[in-house]
Amino acid sequence: MTKIEKIVLSYSGGLDTSIILKWLQETYGCEVVMFTADLGQGEELEPARAKAEMAGVKDIRIVDLREEFVSDFVFPMLRANALYEGQYLLGSSIARPLIAKHLVGIAREVGADAVAHGATGKGNDQIRFELAVNALDPSIKVIAPWRQWNIRSRMQLLEYAEKHHIPVPSDKRGEAPFSIDANLLHTSTEGKSLENPAEVAPDHVYQRTVDPLDAPDAPEIITIGFERGDPVSVNGKSMTPAALLTEFNELGGRHSVGRLDLVENRFIGMKSRGIYETPGGTILLAAHRGIESITLDRAAAHLKDEIMPRYAELIYNGFWFAPEREMLQALIDHSQAFVSGEVTLRLYKGSASVISRASPCSLYSADLVTFEESAIAFDHHDAEGFIRLNGLRLRSWAARNGR
Template identity: 95%
Template sequence: MSKIEKIVLSYSGGLDTAIILKWLQETYGCAVVTFTADLGQGEELEPARAKAEMSGIKDIRIVDLREEFVRDFVFPMLRANALYEGQYLLGSSIARPLIAKHLVGIAREVGADAVAHGATGKGNDQLRFELAVNALDPSIKVIAPWRQWNIRSRMQLLEYAEKHRIPVPSDKCGEAPFSIDANLLHTSTEGKILENPAEVAPNHVYQRTVDPVNAPDTPEIITIGFERGDPVSVNGKSMTPAALLTELNGLGGRHGIGRLDLVENRFIGMKSRGIYETPGGTILLAAHRGIESITLDRAAAHLKDEIMPRYAELIYNGFWFAPEREMLQALIDHSQAFVSGEVTLRLYKGSASVISRTSPCSLYSADLVTFEESAIAYDHHDAEGFIRLNGLRLRSWAARNSR
């Protein structure tokens, strides 16, 4: 091992990072600073502090990043309507660059020459953490224990924990827990029975949403206000970004909205199966597309849809701080100048359906589209020339084929 003077560890307080903390202390024999990002994951924060103190850590950082997370990472991504492989709302992916940003900032502040993370050598998170560190400060070393130590399985991890008297948490059934990642945008669950995509996920996997079958039998109507592409209010009440997403999480969870059972293609080259719950994000995606439908020009909207898969893939693969993502973000943000107004949705048994939308910047013209007599002059005969010109190549093609 190269000589390391001080390490900043991305520390959740869960089993993996608790073991990693002990391993770093044993392996490098240097000071370790723990950094826990409060991204809205809930009750994990104070137990994380207590566990770090029990391990002899003197410098424990727990930083509330909820507003920054939603304002500067989640909302820019939602302006793009980003979905990886057409389904995944990127809840884990979008959190990693923010954590890496603060890892680097704390490392600079305390004079650490290395940062460490708990991502495995098979997953996407190692790429997201390390590519972000590369972009922000390539002079900082990155320690990835899962690629360095001789622990090769979850069973060996549990044996290490027992040997070093590290408490092992259990799930609702008294078993070793699933691999869970949680923040204000989503909860993801992986491992154990879920590693077999033929197995139905057990009910206790779900944490934020009720089963849609058991959701209320009465729909709930809500209205979301937007300014320049970002949501700013729910039912007429202005809210901060984090408060707004928290409110929608509660509404969506109650109606069973935002569940996804997905087999995805990891950047590293394998398929994995996960259970995702993104109640508030699912509502916001529907609402944002609703307000864009009346405020975006057709060609602009279609161009956004064309670049969206590339943008989503960049986030999924860990290139948030890459120049190409920033270039795409500039295009996306420019498109949002007139995306303002209100969208009303019906929440009912797993669905969030847009039922009305209004905007002072609307491009929709009832006079143009009406079946009745219009106040705006529109000559129906104009369509004849339009069709004839667009059909010219088809007539030529058909004539050739008939010869």
């Protein structure tokens, strides 16, 4: 085994990473620095600090990354209207490169030669973490305990915890719990009954959104202000990126916006089923498309829609720091120069519907589209030549086929 002098561990404070912390100390016999990213997951972070202190960790880093997460990762992704496989708003995927960025930064700061994560060998997160580290600093080694140790079952995991006096919460002692990932953009839940896609997800899986049947019977109208493709205000009130997303999460959760029951294709090659709740992201996606509809040129909008699946797939597969993602981001960001204005939406029992949009940079012309007499000259006869030219190849094709 390669000699390791110091490791920075991405630590959640949960059972898995608490066991990993002890395993790293035993296996490598070196100092382990603990890093916990506050991405708005809603959990108390101080218990994680207390667990690390009990394990003898001297250097504990709990870093508030909420504003950076939203402004530098979520918003650039939303400018692209990114959806993986047409549905998933990439809530877990977009958080991993930010965590990896700070893992690498702390490793450089403290002189660590390795970083470690708690992702399993079956999932996407191991790929996302490690590709990001490769891109940011290939000299840093990555330790993935789930691919190295001899623990092969949940029972063995609990036995290891008992042997090393690692506290096991009562809700972790019985059957395998749901696996939950949460941050300011979303909550995802996997495992237990959800592993069978034929079974209906139980109501208690949903944490951020009320049942549509229990949502208010009256709709709520909100107006979102945009500047250069990014949301900047709600109902005329300017807020920071993280504060805005928090507000939209509350609004969407109250009206059951943003629920998704999805079977997706993991990069590693298997299908998985999960329940996603992305209330604020769903509102922002609808609003962003609304403001783009009047500010983007037709060809530019269609080109964005063509590259979006590729862009979303790059994020899902862990290539946030890859040159091709950065190239696509430059194109997307250039398209947003005039995507400014206001969009009004109606939130009602699971839906976020655009009902009006306005922009000082609008390309929409009421004089052109009106059925009444227009102030702008438009010769209807021009359409005849336009149609004949576009129909030329179809007439040739039909003649050849004997139609």
